Each structure stands twice: as structure tokens, then as C-alpha cells.
Amino acid sequence: MTDVAQSSTLETSFKTRKTMSENVFGWLLIGPAMLFIALIVAWPLAETVRLSFMEARLGGEKYVGLENYQDLLDSRKFHQTIVRTFYWMFLSVSLKLILGLIGATLLNAAVPGRALFRVLVMPPWVIPIAIGMIGWLWLYNGYFGVLSGTMMSLGITDGPFEFLAHKQSAFYSAVVADVWVGTPMVTLFFLAAMQGVPRDLYEAAYVDGASRWYRFRRITIPQIMPVIVSMSLLSAIFTFNSFEIIWILTEGGPRGATTTLIVDTYKTAISNFKFGQGSARAVIIVILLGTFSLIYLFFLNKVNRYYGNGKK
Amino acid sequence: MMDRYTKLQMAGIYFAVTIFLIFILLPFFEMFMASLRPLEHLFRSPYQFWSDDFSFQAYSDMWETVPLLGRYIWNSVYIATMVTLLTMIFIIPAAYAYARLDFPFKNASLAIFLGVNMFTGAVLLIPLYRVLRTMGLLNTYWAMIVPGVAFLIPTGIWLLRSYLEKIPRELEEAAYVDGASRMYTLRRVVLPLAVPGLIVVGVAVFIGAYAQQFLFAITFNQQRELQPLPAGLFEFIGYQDVTWNQMMAAALTGILPVMVIFLFLQKFLVAGLTAGAVKE
Numbered sequence: 001m002t003d004v005a006q007s008s009t010l011e012t013s014f015k016t017r018k019t020m021s022e023n024v025f026g027w028l029l030i031g032p033a034m035l036f037i038a039l040i041v042a043w044p045l046a047e048t049v050r051l052s053f054m055e056a057r058l059g060g061e062k063y064v065g066l067e068n069y070q071d072l073l074d075s076r077k078f079h080q081t082i083v084r085t086f087y088w089m090f091l092s093v094s095l096k097l098i099l100g101l102i103g104a105t106l107l108n109a110a111v112p113g114r115a116l117f118r119v120l121v122m123p124p125w126v127i128p129i130a131i132g133m134i135g136w137l138w139l140y141n142g143y144f145g146v147l148s149g150t151m152m153s154l155g156i157t158d159g160p161f162e163f164l165a166h167k168q169s170a171f172y173s174a175v176v177a178d179v180w181v182g183t184p185m186v187t188l189f190f191l192a193a194m195q196g197v198p199r200d201l202y203e204a205a206y207v208d209g210a211s212r213w214y215r216f217r218r219i220t221i222p223q224i225m226p227v228i229v230s231m232s233l234l235s236a237i238f239t240f241n242s243f244e245i246i247w248i249l250t251e252g253g254p255r256g257a258t259t260t261l262i263v264d265t266y267k268t269a270i271s272n273f274k275f276g277q278g279s280a281r282a283v284i285i286v287i288l289l290g291t292f293s294l295i296y297l298f299f300l301n302k303v304n305r306y307y308g309n310g311k312k
Numbered sequence: 313m314m315d316r317y318t319k320l321q322m323a324g325i326y327f328a329v330t331i332f333l334i335f336i337l338l339p340f341f342e343m344f345m346a347s348l349r350p351l352e353h354l355f356r357s358p359y360q361f362w363s364d365d366f367s368f369q370a371y372s373d374m375w376e377t378v379p380l381l382g383r384y385i386w387n388s389v390y391i392a393t394m395v396t397l398l399t400m401i402f403i404i405p406a407a408y409a410y411a412r413l414d415f416p417f418k419n420a421s422l423a424i425f426l427g428v429n430m431f432t433g434a435v436l437l438i439p440l441y442r443v444l445r446t447m448g449l450l451n452t453y454w455a456m457i458v459p460g461v462a463f464l465i466p467t468g469i470w471l472l473r474s475y476l477e478k479i480p481r482e483l484e485e486a487a488y489v490d491g492a493s494r495m496y497t498l499r500r501v502v503l504p505l506a507v508p509g510l511i512v513v514g515v516a517v518f519i520g521a522y523a524q525q526f527l528f529a530i531t532f533n534q535q536r537e538l539q540p541l542p543a544g545l546f547e548f549i550g551y552q553d554v555t556w557n558q559m560m561a562a563a564l565t566g567i568l569p570v571m572v573i574f575l576f577l578q579k580f581l582v583a584g585l586t587a588g589a590v591k592e
Contacts, residue, residue: 025494026415029405033465034421036402040440040462041428047439099332106329110315111322119578120333123340126519126574127567130526130542134563135339138346138556146342184336192586243434244526262434269438270531282435289430 051279058273068280085260092239095179100186108194125184133248136177140164167257170250174258178245186231193227194220229303233296261285347560374558383537384544385566391540395460395521396514399468407472408498425466437531444532455532456525464517475509512584515577522570541566
């Protein structure tokens with residue numbers, strides 16, 4: 001009795017003493033990081049917005065109002081770029097999620113060797129994307145890549161097939177490379193989530209005679225739903241922003257077939273020094289990313305509530 | 313019982329795993345095969361999978377074709393190390409604050425940090441270029457280090473925070489009752505206990521820093537001697553012909569540092585990085 005009383009007074013004294021300087025101390029601790037982000041991210045972001053109203057080149061700047069935005073709205077090429085970006089994102093994210101789900105299920109199966117398989121899945125996640133893309137450049141090469149080589153020996157194509165030289169095939173080849181980069185992370189997060197599902201749920205279902213497929217559909221999927229949703233958001237952001245993959249494989253070509261919004265922005269601003277027009281594109285990217293982040297957060301909240309994980 | 317598979321199911325699982333792994337590992341395998349082929353056989357037509365003249369010649373020739381190769385690898389490691397050190401200095405106090413303290417705008421400021429994750433450098437390149445120019449950092453190591461740190465701080469705070477939350481509060485309270493100051497408690501009580509977490513987060517940051525150099529390097533740095541490997545590799549393309557076999561050899565050599573670190577720590581790393589997926 002005395003013990004409890006004593007410890008509770010101790011705790012309150014600890015708390016009251018703490019709150020005196022806690023506000024200040026907290027900001028003192030996050031201050032440096034905040035300042036750094038403000039300088040390197042927030043200020044440039046504000047600059048981007050300002051520049052988007054300017055005609056800015058190497059020589060100087062001139063205020064032009066909404067002209068840069070108007071040009072984009074009127075440009076058919078830009079409309080195509082937007083559509084292409086969303087198609088790219090949709091295709092790539094869906095494939096990553098599907099492959100990730102299949103991969104995680106396989107790696108979660110209780111078979112000998114699974115620890116090794118788990119390690120083998122990770123390399124694309126760990127290495128620099130630029131280096132992985134050198135491997136894909138080689139694979140997609142018509143003359144000495146194994147893909148074209150196999151296709152030739154199987155008689156699917158007559159001559160060498162250059163994957164990156166045709167509009168259609170270049171686009172889908174870039175998607176495949178992007179999926180390759182993103183799948184390991186998705187797989188491992190799904191796997192971790194699956195391992196966190198309480199075993200007794202499965203056992204109860206098993207005792208009741210539920211099949212594997214049924215257990216997967218009715219236990220695994222609902223249980224890992226919050227992770228599926230958050231992984232879709234993360235993958236969507238990564239894929240939308242994916243620059244190096246496309247830049248190294250095709251630089252946005254052939255004839256613009258792989259030019260997504262981010263590549264278009266880079267080409268406009270950095271390659272052609274049209275800073276104002278590039279900034280207008282960057283602002284549109286920020287608005288789009290912000291919008292669907294909000295939509296996703298909304299969904300995530302809903303999903304969490306729906307599956308009543310009460311885990312918060 | 314529940315986990316028992318029939319022979320047929322086992323075969324199916326292994327078959328599917330094999331296909332999955334082939335997809336993941338094919339580029340590495342091809343890079344390795346290409347690095348072993350003599351240059352003139354790389355361009356053999358029709359395509360031939362097996363050669364009888366595989367050799368490791370490219371691994372020694374590459375240092376001569378691109379004399380700065382060693383320098384590039386060193387630059388990569390150096391930049392990643394500096395980024396990691398600086399990032400840790402920023403995130404340790406911040407992560408502690410988010411894990412333990414209660415202060416005004418705590419959630420709002422955390423949301424701002426995480427919002428940074430939405431942008432890649434690509435969106436901010438134009439003004440960032442000017443900021444770095446104003447500070448006189450273009451074409452120095454700092455041009456690649458500074459933005460690198462900024463884009464790793466949010467993830468770092470997030471990861472480290474969940475570690476610090478797991479450290480029992482009682483120890484800090486005991487230290488506090490004994491009259492230790494806040495800073496002292498953080499330095500002498502919390503940090504020593506957090507060492508495993510600090511290592512995992514540090515390695516994760518290092519791997520991220522090693523991986524993200526390309527964009528900053530090609531945009532903010534034109535000095536060849538400072539270029540990190542992913543940018544330097546593209547020197548094998550150019551001049552007269554592309555020495556693909558050496559480029560592959562150099563690429564594989566260049567990922568060795570991260571792969572070694574990763575293989576040693578993969579178990580902790582994966583557990584640490586995916587922690588958010590399991591708990592909450």
C-alpha cells in the first residue's frame with residue numbers, strides 16, 4: 001500500500017518537474033533537424049513555387065504570371081505525359097503488389113531453405129539503382145542480351161530485338177525494371193506482416209476444416225490489409241518519382257515513349273535550362289503527390305478502423 | 313500438421329520460388345557472365361550462352377581503362393559515410409524527442425518530416441542547385457552530401473524512434489530521480505542502451521546513402537575526381553567503344569561494400585526496417 005502511494009507521488013513529481021522544460025527541450029532536440037530540412041527542402045520548395053511564375057533561364061528571371069501553367073494546360077504533349085505517368089504508376093504498382101503478395105506467401109511457406117530464399121530476394125533493394133540498371137541495359141540489348149538471344153533461338157523473333165528501341169517495348173521494359181527494383185521491399189514488408197498474424201487464427205480455421213486458399217483469403221489478407229494499403233501508397237510515391245531507372249535505360253525516349261512527369265521536369269529544367277517551365281512542372285508534381293497522399297491516408301484510416309485492429 | 317505439405321505442393325512451392333528468384337537475380341547473373349567474357353566474344357552473333365574462354369581478365373583490366381575507378385569507389389564510400397554520420401547527429405536527438413517527450417506541435421512537426429519523403433530530389437533540383445551554388449558547394453563533396461542527408465533524415469527519425477520507444481522508461485526515471493540532467497540522461501543512459509538500434513539505423517542510412525548518389529552526382533557535380541561510382545561507371549561507355557565486360561566487373565565490384573555489410577546484418581536490418589509492419 002505504502003509502496004504504491006510512494007511510487008505514484010514519485011511519478012507525479014517526475015512528471016511535473018518534467019513538463020516545466022519539456023516543451024523547450026523537445027524543440028531543442030528536433031530543432032537542428034528541422035532547420036536543416038527547412039534549408040534544404042522547404043526553402044527550395046518555396047523557390048520552386050516562385051520560379052514557376054517566372055520566365056527563368058541562365059541569364060535571369062522575368063515575371064510572367066501563370067504563363068508557364070497556361071502553356072502546360074495547352075500542350076497536348078504534356079497531357080500525354082500525365083496520362084503516361086499515371087499508367088506507368090498504375091501498372092508498376094499493381095505488379096509490385098501482386099508479385100510481393102505471391103513472393104511473401106512463398107517465402108512464408110514452411111519449407112526447408114526459406115531463410116536462404118529470403119536473403120536472395122533482397123539485393124535489388126540494397127544496391128544502387130543505377131548499378132542495377134546497368135544489368136538491365138545489358139539484358140535488354142538486342143545483340144548480346146540473354147532475352148533477345150533466347151527469343152531468337154526459340155524462333156520468336158528473326159533477328160536481334162532491341163527492347164529499348166521501340167516505343168511500346170521500351171515502355172514495358174522500363175516497367176519491368178521498375179517492378180524489379182520495387183518488388184523486394186514490398187515482399188519483405190508483406191512477409192513481416194504475415195509473420196505477425198496470430199497463429200491461433202489459422203489453427204482455429206484449420207480445425208474447422210478451412211482450406212489453405214480460404215485461410216489466405218479470409219485470414220491473411222484482412223489481417224495484413226493495413227500493410228497492403230500503406231505499401232501501395234509508398235510504392236505509388238516511389239514509382240511516380242522514379243527517375244534513375246528511366247533516365248539510365250532510355251532518357252525518356254524513344255520519341256518520348258518513356259517520358260514520365262519527373263523525367264519531363266528534369267529534361268526541361270536541367271537539360272534545357274528552362275528553370276521556370278521546369279518549376280511549373282515540379283509544382284504540379286507536388287500537388288499531385290500531395291493529393292493522392294491525402295486520399296490514401298483517408299483510406300488507411302478507414303481500413304484500420306474497418307479491420308478494427310484496435311491496435312493503436 | 314497445418315504446415316505439412318504434400319510432395320506435389322512442395323514441388324510447386326519450390327518451382328514458384330525458383331521462378332521468382334530467377335526474376336530477381338537474373339540481372340546480377342547476366343552481369344557476372346558478361347564480366348567473364350572477353351570483349352570480342354560479347355558481341356558474338358548468334359547469341360551464345362556458354363563460352364569456353366571465361367576469364368577474370370576484365371577485373372584487372374578495368375583499373376586501366378578507367379584509371380579513376382578506385383577513386384570512384386572510394387568517393388562512394390566516403391560520401392555515404394559522411395552522410396551517415398551527419399544524418400545520425402541530426403536524428404538521434406530528434407528521434408528521442410519523438411519517442412519520449414511531449415511538446416507543442418509534436419505530431420505536426422513529425423508529419424512535416426515524413427512529408428519530405430514524398431519528394432525525391434528530382435522535384436527540388438532546380439532551386440537546390442541555386443541554394444548549393446549560393447553556399448558555394450557546387451562541385452564539391454558537400455554538393456552530394458548535403459542533399460543526401462536531408463532526404464534520409466525523415467526515414468531515420470522514423471526508424472530510430474520506434475527503437476527508442478522500446479527502451480524501458482524506468483531507467484531514465486531512475487536517473488532523473490537521482491538528479492541527472494536531461495542531456496546527461498540521454499547521453500549516459502539512453503544512448504548506451506540504444507546501441508543495437510543505432511547500428512541498425514546507421515547501416516540502413518548508409519545503404520540508403522550509398523544507393524541515392526547518382527542523381528545528385530550527375531546534377532551537382534562536374535568534377536570527375538569527386539564522382540561516386542554509379543556516375544563514374546558511365547565512363548566505360550564513351551570514347552571509342554563500350555567495354556561492357558569491364559563495366560560489369562566494375563559494377564559488381566562497386567556493390568561489394570554494401571553487399572558485405574548487408575549480408576552480415578541482414579537479419580537485424582530486415583527486422584528493424586519492417587518493424588512498423590508488425591507492431592502497432
